[in-house]
Amino acid sequence: MKTYAFPGMIEEDILDIAARQIPYMRTEWFSTLMKENERMLLKAIGCRGGKVLFYTSSGTGAMEAVVTNYVACFEKAFVIDGGSFGHRWAELCDYHGIGYVDFTVPFAHGLDYSLLEESVASSGADVLLCQHHETSSGQLFDLSRISGICRRHGLRLVVDVISSFLSDHLDMDGMGIDIAVASSQKGLNIPPGAAFVFLSQAALDTDFAHGGYYFDFKTGLSNIARGQTPFSPATTIFMQLHERLERIEREGVEKLMESARAKAEYFRRLCKKHGWMIPAENPSNAMTGFFVDRNADKIFAELQKMDIYVMPSGRPGFFRVSHTGLQSREDLDELAEAISKIENF
């Protein structure tokens, strides 16, 4: 199989970690492993003196945890609704009865930062919710500019960095992010099933709300202080996470980011060669989203017959290829050739 979804192709020895008997987790060994995971994650995202909450859920679980424990503490939120993931923040606020201002951004467009600042200034909101990389289109937003606007108008900043963490430059303290959310199967490129909430030192001063039992921050924080989670963790995913983070520590975050960037740039040259339009004004390194011209309805199924996976979308002709996993230039050449053949059949 060749997969260009999330996660992408994973190293065999990391896959093997989850193919063995499962060790018991209420032990010194697991507590140490989790404390090390926390330390390495905080270092990778540039969050000094912060804490990480570990959830056995997909990324949306961690987004909901932030809404019920943190956003619920404030009167009003401001949502940058730049696609289906931005819209998820709005849906979560609706679901939990939290008032918000919806700032809609057209598909794959960058932000109009002066318009954003005007809307934020007149919104009366206390907390801004956004994505770093809107994975439905491939568009990357400028967190330093968003953060500047938040600081000037007194808003806290919550960012879903699920699909940018480890692929695009990110520095939680430097960018003034109060809370960030990530998950296992994107930049970390390990199996889906674990999600992380990064709490900055500033966010830790909050008297958190208690909007749900399973994801409660206070319970999670008292447990992680001793390297444990309140409920059964996805033990093997946290073991794979540890191995991944040790590799990143050895090689450096910069190198991983550089590798994603090189794969993305190579694939984008192939897109250009085949005439596939990339709509994102400022694309993330994690993924390339592109439009094919013909036979769009056949591409996913024909690739699947060849045991190749790309990510389709609700938008006709629009496909997405991840760059977070193992992929050589030859792999990307073959992928582009295969798509082009189906397109021109």
Ligand SMILES: *Cc1c(COP(=O)(O)O)cnc(C)c1O
């Ligand atoms: C993948 C992703 C999520 C999480 O989606 P799940 O379906 O819960 O895995 C959230 N936000 C962004 C930007 C994503 O790319």
